[in-house]
Amino acid sequence: MKLLETTLNQISPSSSEWREKAAQRIETLIMPHWALGRSLDLAVDVAGITRSITPDISRRACIVMGADHGVAAEGVTPCPQEVTPLMMAAFTKGGAAINVLADHIGAEMVIVDVGVKGDLSELYNEGKIIDFSIAQGTANFAKVPAMSREQAVASIEAGIEVVNNIKDKFDLFVLGEMGIGNTTASSAIVSLLCGLSADIVTGCGAGLDEPGRQHKAQVIRAALALHQPDPHDALDVLAKVGGFEIGAMAGVMLAAAALHKPVILDGFICTAAALIAQSLNPDVADTLIAGHSSVERGHIAALEKLDKNPILNLELRLGEGSGAAMALPIVDAGVKVMKEMATFADLGVSLS
Template sequence: MTIEQVINEIKPANQKAMQMCENRFDSIAKPLKSLGKLEYAIIKIAGMIEKHEVEIDKKALVIMCADNGVVEEKITQTGQEVTAIVAENFLKNKTSVSIMAGYTNTKLFPIDIGIAKDTNLTNKKIAYGTKNFAKEPAMTKEEAAQAILTGISTVFELKKKGYQIIATGEMGIGNTTTSSAIASVLLEKSVDEVTGRGAGLSNEGLIRKIKVINDAILLHQPNKEDMIDILSKIGGFDIGGLIGVFLGGARYRIPVVIDGFISAVAALMAVKMNPLVKDYLLPSHVSKEPAAQMILDEIGLSPFITCDMCLGEGTGAVALFPILDMAVRVYQEMSTFEQIKVDAYQPLDA
């Protein structure tokens, strides 16, 4: 299956299922719409899965792990070797998100889509890291397409295994640099407006990071209407894989939760490829990175959580799961007005 075929096979959310879900919520013995975004999330999931009986018990977290050649430009606090170390620790329950996933009964699927060395992760490696986009395109267009298809096929595999909701995560030193570069192009904002300190840059490091991104955009002139062109010139394999996860979620009708800035950039790129992808996205939190809120605004989504998180790995996406679980339990188990023999609340004119 090609990317174009996947894009063309995406259908809108099922409005009938959403209406049935909303009707059920309105029948529950509580003030109308009083769970706010929690109700909206469950209603939206009903539209994704085409039925009002919503269940999200079987949860997955897909973590796309890759290295970025631009790290050569000293735009990060740590070296490239950290990517493989942290990625391997996903398998040992020794990372923040591993512990959070255990608490939320979420199965981790860390994927080596482009780490600079061999690892014990699921091997879907496109190459041993991208090229340094300060000097040349990060990858070929064929590699960019392969990264996206890897994400799509990952969703297909999880669907066959019965997973009902997917959180997104990433690991790759230098990926706030690639994400900031893409955000600058897509949002048509200056690089200094959308670029932050990542995992902790000094003032000098931040100035260097902004210059490297500016110079790369001038060098490569990415076409803001062509997501493959942008990804190949200034992106990363992890971002490409996540674009595929978002496209695959829409194609195979599985809710996909956006994590932070990097994940949101990939989500925006998927929406640019087909606006219907938005029907299958759930935001989680808004990252501390400068462009994080701008990206969510561009997609048209409002975060559930505002905790000033900026860790990555999928931590924000997994943090949303207990909130969604509580909403589903209320939806499934709470008594209706009819059952407790109380007059139902009536909507008031605005």
């Protein structure tokens, strides 16, 4: 708990001073007022986060947090849990979508096990997966709390430690996850923290039909009625209906905020984690850039709670950090324009 408390105390809002400096520079560039639209808004966001109008975000890590969910036993997903360790292994071999996209954006993969149900010890020993495993998946929150409060703290602190261990190597983090059953946990979190019914925020996840989606929403409703998580206590919410990878992603966001380093959010699960982080310290939201809006029903509500306007809307639903990776080149473009485009003064033109 000490690491979490220390990190929370180190977080401050985006710098209004540096945002203003960025806006002033952009106004001098040789183009009509804000002619490149939201890409320039993103450049201002990065300036406020990094405290610089010449930020270097070239060193980027794609962090993928993996864990399993006991609630999968309730038939809330068409995929067997065996998929999680198989995909974690696939990430180490370079053939998954996020590997291809990470290569495209020049990001280094950082793969972390915080609670996968399976034996990944060989991959730990080979240094291909970082071992922060808390348990072999969460408990089935349809029957008992997903985890203890102590485990909830441990999952968040795992994410903080991952970032603190690599903070000198990277300027920006692309964030994603892998975990069968995690849209169920995310829907429960979004339902609570956004004050919306489970049916409104529960989607089809990895491919449920409509009866399956309705069953999933009913499982969530029943679990929330059973455990009565306190929506004003993020650790209580995470412990009762969350996931280890959700907590760990929240930890990444908190650590990055304390270091003034941007985080590009992926989809629904990542955004649910952002709600946990925001609940722990509202200023963390300033450090987050929403990569995209997915097809999951609750994603828009979660983004609105964070006051985030997503960069892309491509009907994505993969996870892994894929949407965040696809959005990053637009962030790069805005920052590069802010840093490198000529000004009217460079051309000897006075705007006064």
